[in-house]
Amino acid sequence: xxxxxxxxxxxxxxxxxxxxxxxxxxxxxxxxxxxxxxxxxxxxxxxxxxxxxxxxxxxxxxxxxxxxxxxxxxxxxxxxxxxxxxxxxxxxxxxxxxxxxxxxxxxxxxxxx
Amino acid sequence: xxxxxxxxxxxxxxxxxxxxxxxxxxxxxxxxxxxxxxxxxxxxxxxxxxxxxxxxxxxxxxxxxxxxxxxxxxxxxxxxxxxxxxxxxxxxxxxxxxxxxxxxxxxxxxxxxxx
Numbered sequence: 292x293x294x295x296x297x298x299x300x301x302x303x304x305x306x307x308x309x310x311x312x313x314x315x316x317x318x319x320x321x322x323x324x325x326x327x328x329x330x331x332x333x334x335x336x337x338x339x340x341x342x343x344x345x346x347x348x349x350x351x352x353x354x355x356x357x358x359x360x361x362x363x364x365x366x367x368x369x370x371x372x373x374x375x376x377x378x379x380x381x382x383x384x385x386x387x388x389x390x391x392x393x394x395x396x397x398x399x400x401x402x403x404x
Numbered sequence: 405x406x407x408x409x410x411x412x413x414x415x416x417x418x419x420x421x422x423x424x425x426x427x428x429x430x431x432x433x434x435x436x437x438x439x440x441x442x443x444x445x446x447x448x449x450x451x452x453x454x455x456x457x458x459x460x461x462x463x464x465x466x467x468x469x470x471x472x473x474x475x476x477x478x479x480x481x482x483x484x485x486x487x488x489x490x491x492x493x494x495x496x497x498x499x500x501x502x503x504x505x506x507x508x509x510x511x512x513x514x515x516x517x518x519x
Contacts, residue, residue: 334511335497393446394448395446
């Protein structure tokens with residue numbers, strides 16, 4: 292079965308600093324990978340997705356993620372954090388074949404003024 | 405375009421009561437999903453519809469949960485009777501189709517508290 296592991300349930304960065312949110316996946320087939328963001332009291336919004344094309348994927352709001360097969364990773368980065376980036380971020384894998392879209396447990400990002 | 409609509413946004417009930425949630429997907433989206441998001445966890449798929457047929461309900465607790473999607477558009481999710489552990493946010497999502505890379509668009513969710 293496929294799964295994702297998000298390292299760090301809480302991450303704090305200073306405004307203007309690099310944002311790095313970690314995600315490692317496990318999949319028996321070439322994965323499709325997604326990052327979603329959830330603002331307070333809102334649903335999930337797609338940030339970006341990897342679908343086996345370019346390994347560096349650019350998303351909305353200045354975020355990007357790099358697929359590294361050798362490390363089974365799909366870390367999310369943003370060069371300079373803004374206060375508006377404070378939210379919860381979910382990494383997800385799939386769906387593929389009989390597998391569902393499977394989410395990690397989320398990372399809450401706090402931006403320090 | 406209008407997004408996925410859900411109602412109510414919040415619901416508080418006592419255990420053993422029943423509750424229903426409503427979802428209106430994005431117009432033209434064939435696939436509709438219901439997810440359960442327990443505090444501190446990622447969303448978990450409960451049921452997936454393709455038009456008005458069920459594609460996957462393997463994680464739906466069928467002894468108390470039921471869902472339907474009449475005419476392949478709106479959907480309702482019902483819990484009867486509710487348990488304390490059903491306290492969660494219930495998210496509805498829709499996608500154009502059920503392909504591997506089709507983006508799922510999520511509604512704002514219904515926060516259920518069972519006392």
